[in-house]
Amino acid sequence: DTAVSQTPKYLVTQMGNDKSIKCEQNLGHDTMYWYKQDSKKFLKIMFSYNNKELIINETVPNRFSPKSPDKAHLNLHINSLELGDSAVYFCASSLSSYEQYFGPGTRLTVT
């Protein structure tokens, strides 16, 4: 019954590594998002896709690359991880511009 799911829930890795976070939604939504939430709880949008088309690409290092193989999936790949990438990453989905449904988050720790 999970609406928006993310894997993994926790990710601990070393600087310089490459990692991916996966997101899937079973709500039939046409828009998906990636957010980064820092330790002060600021929630910052990184990317959004509408019908597999990139809509928003905020000022994010190009080490971050989203991939949307279909409308139900939006994955986030991160190259050359840095200490400052440590945060909680949330995937979300919505039907067009309506309210967003968030996943449980992926806590990324870079050591």
Place this chain on the structure above:
Amino acid sequence: GESVGLHLPTLSVQEGDNSIINCAYSNSASDYFIWYKQESGKGPQFIIDIRSNMDKRQGQRVTVLLNKTVKHLSLQIAATQPGDSAVYFCAENKGAGKSTFGDGTTLTVKP
């Protein structure tokens, strides 16, 4: 630039009292606003929304007020309960895939 901000980062209330959480926005073209609640360890969750052609909308124990003249949004929670303790975000939507979140207010309910 555009921004959505909350007046106070923290709010502490006594159980049973009413809570008011405020939000100021800068984009007068925004036509849709949403309040989210984020409990510890979870993703943000939709509470209530309001369109710009409305001044007030009520839900169960929650009311959202929109004042377009001063670009101000508020969330009122009646008879606040311990389960209401969370971080509250306002967000403005400007079309599919385009939303801006405020900084968040941490609500603490004292027994």
